[in-house]
Amino acid sequence: MGARGAIAGLVLTLLSLAAGCGAGIKAAFDTRFPDNAPKKTRVALARLAEAEGRAGVEAGVIPMTTAGVKPELLLVEGQSGQVRWRRALLADSRPQLLGDLVVVSAGGRLEAFDAESGLTRFGHDLTHPIWLGAARAGDVVVGVGTTRTGSAAETRSQIIALDARDGRLLWSHQADGAMGRPAAQAGLVAVPWQRQSVVLLDPQSGRELARLRSRDDGIEWVQLRDGKLLFGDGRIYVVGAGDTYRGLRSGPVTPLSRPALELPGAPRGEHSAYQPRPGAPSAHGRVDHVVGLEQATAGVASAHGRQYGLFYRHVFGFDAAGKLLWARALQHDAVAARSLGAGLLVVTATGEVLLLAAADGRIQPRFALATSIASANLEHAGELSPDGVPTAATAPSPELQVMLRTLALDTDARTVPARRFSVRMLSALPEPSATRDLLQIYEHPSSPPELDDAVAAAVRERTAGSIHLVEALDRRYDFIQDTRPPPLPMLVPALLNAQERRAVPLLIERMNDHETPLSNLPAVVRAVRELGDASVVEPLMALLRSYRADSALAQVPEVFDEAARGVLQHGGESGPELLRSLLDDGRASRALGDTVARLLAPADRSPVQRADAPPPPPPAPLPATLAGDAIARVFDEHAAQLKPCIDGLLARSPKLAQIRLAFIAEGDGSIHALSFLPDDPELVACMVPQISAYRFPRFREARTVARHVIRIGPETRRVQNVARSAPATPTGPWWQAHVSAGFDREGGFSARPWWQLQSPLGPVIDPVATPAPAIERFPDGAPAEPAAVPPEPQPTAPAGDAWWQPVEDAATNSAQ
């Protein structure tokens, strides 16, 4: 007994020690498990070579869930469209076909149905409510649930293994951190974990066999295919049994990459295993990058040499290198798509199943289910049988340029990102006519501002088709014909970029066209200067002469700067003298005088140098329209001048509560068509001459209707509206000293005009047409007293006071 007993005891001791050492490491997902162990990895991956492939995987069927009042789970024959069976079910996850089972999560349970009959095979309560999906290895169904997505810190996940025959729980593991949807083949289960590792498990026991951990890249998905393990995110790692993976991008296993496609909505090529795939209606599947993987000689390639972009109703087909081949618009949103050899198989939200041909995207309806589809799984739809391949159509397919223009003009507001993508693709086409198409898109009424911006940026970069840009200049605004002016903000930079000198005559026409918006005029003049030659000196001088003393260009002094630079640049030695001649009589505006003085000085710089000198920094971008606070500021500045008018009205109407004003403001800041309410003649006569002379801040729109309200409250409200934070000493405009109620013992006088003390709202005026008063500026440039505007000849009103009574004059009488 002694020796044997000692040996037995020693063995037992050693076994106990071994058991004791291993007791702290869990069977799987233990942080202490060694990763990137070559031997373990090799042994585990060797199982793939021995695998029998997917057992009982049936091709040619499509599990779907429907939307609506009575949601259902369907299994549809992929070739015929026949519904094999249907079950009333509100699915939480997208259904999966796993061998002879259809599995789906619903109401916190995993439901499994026989693929042939649709009868329930088993159900299993899920402890982790977010079901990410399952895989099948032989007779083992392995799936992952998680508590939440997106946050790794607070996430707990569970992987369960069920017997596919009866749903018996074989094993399960819980772990901190996010697990992803597994991949499986008979003999091996691969589970992404914490976006950093791939855990390889034995499907029968659940024991962890090996672990690969990436040190350089994230891991968003895993696949088992052709005896290899594939995983990655943007970069794809392919690891076989004979490979040594150390987790480094530098090798020995180096990642493969495919040309990145910047698709609308920025979808991933492979779906993240950490995101659930919902069974209820959602945006999932409507924005997608559909690309199958296949092993190529050089590594991994796009299946069938094609990849596709989906954005709701818009579908784009690319070759493996990422070159756009076609673009199509479906009638309804896609909810699922898969790349086949024949093309892209698509299921739409209305239950249509379509095939878009790989070569040109031609749409071939396969069948239609008269129901709304929430989700569909096309993984096992199979390739189409030869008789399912669409025959060649008789009508020629439209060119890519036509396709892209059609998509860009789609009025579906949801598809703006796809429309911008179409614009970008259209701008890359070499055909000159693509420039014309871009112009059409820009001017289309349905184009939103973000699309216009994309078109403008695209046109600026194009060099082909600039003649279309020139032709677009040959158009002007006409109220009767309802023609829009040319899109100068887009055209001019593009013409300058292309150095399109053929545009100069038309640019001069636009420069002299009074309908050219003032905000566009500086750019037009600049283009004339930069693209023109000596022949532009005379038109530029004509512009400068015509408006040197006129108020029309007072708000855009940049026009003077560009035109004067042009004269100096192209006028040779006579340029400076030409500019000086504009100032001889002293009537030129101060803006022009300053510009000429600046350009012609200092004396030691040549005119050419000064003309080439960098222009003044561009002014700050104008606001789109005239804002209420900008209106209020202008009225605040002139409050003192308006007070006598309002006092006069108050004397006649002591109970007056407000004065409303309205007017039309032009983009250059001038106003006209003033109207008042109350339409008191004395008030109007007092206020109109003053307000008409106001200059408001410029804005981008051509004109806008503006309103302002002067509210006049009772005496008591004047006291209450005093600002407490005003200084103690009386300062500020007259009204603050005038009204004792405007002085607060604590805060002193308010810094706000008197009518704002009574109400924070501004004034409003009703329109009454009146011309702006002219301001004379000679001889020294200082303004003379504002000249009273001579009244226009008024029509003699007949007894009936009809507005249309014409002016009867000698010419009219002689004509009749």
Add this chain to the structure above:
Amino acid sequence: MSERGPRALRWMLPWLLLLPLGLIAGRARAAPRGGAGGGVGSVAALQAQLQGSDPQAVRAAIDGLVARADARAVAVLDAFLLQGQPDALSEHTLRALAAAKRPDRALPPARALLQRMARHRRAAVRQLALDGLLAMPRQGTEAEAAIEAALAFAVGDSDAGVRGRAARGLGLRGARAQLPLLFRALDRGVREAAPAIGRLADAAATAGFHERLGRSPIDVMLSGYEQLLLRADLDEPLKLDIVARLGEVAGPSVKIFLERMARTLDFRGTRDLRHAVVQTARRIDDRPGHQGKRIELSPGRKVPSGRTEP
């Protein structure tokens, strides 16, 4: 020497004194009208006065040149405007040209000047230039075509005042060829096109005008119908039809219009027309709740005589 010599001198002396006066009077008759002292010198003086620093003097020079009403004066004014002037001087010049009476020989330069100013950036200037073109007397087919073209161009202007003037002007100038343009303008809301159409329309065009009844504001349509009813070249059945159509429309504004027409129409040879107008007006019941077909006035319009359209 006999007494004949001194006696002859006494007889000749008055004639010798009268001779210079006659020469002076003859030169005055030959001087151009309005030219103080006549000839190149006065234009030059006014031209120099234009460059002065006194605004009043400049205006006076402008008025003087306009009053001369000759081609050279207009050329000076044209150059003056081409030189670029402050707003007040440009507008004063254009108003003076619109108000002045000019002999025929000054017209082409003035027309060219006004056509150019009709494309000025400021709407006020464009309006004044159109007023000047409208004030020009008729002078040949080519000149009239040029004015008509300028007015037709201005109908498409972005400024409502310019559009209105241009549309009205086409009517005043008898530009029948522009009727299609005037109809488009009416459809686009240029209300001055209506009286212009009324001045120019024949029977076929009147039918086209009727099609707008109910689509355009009633006061706009009435402005055109008034012109049609006042025209002597249109036959009575057409005018009776107009009255009948207005009777179907009814409403207070139509009633007032017809009552006014009854007071102002020249009814020589149109007794039936006056009777139709009066009877139709009487039939229109403008009491609240008893008004026939309602057609809205253009916004903000008051019906004359203090009545307001509800």
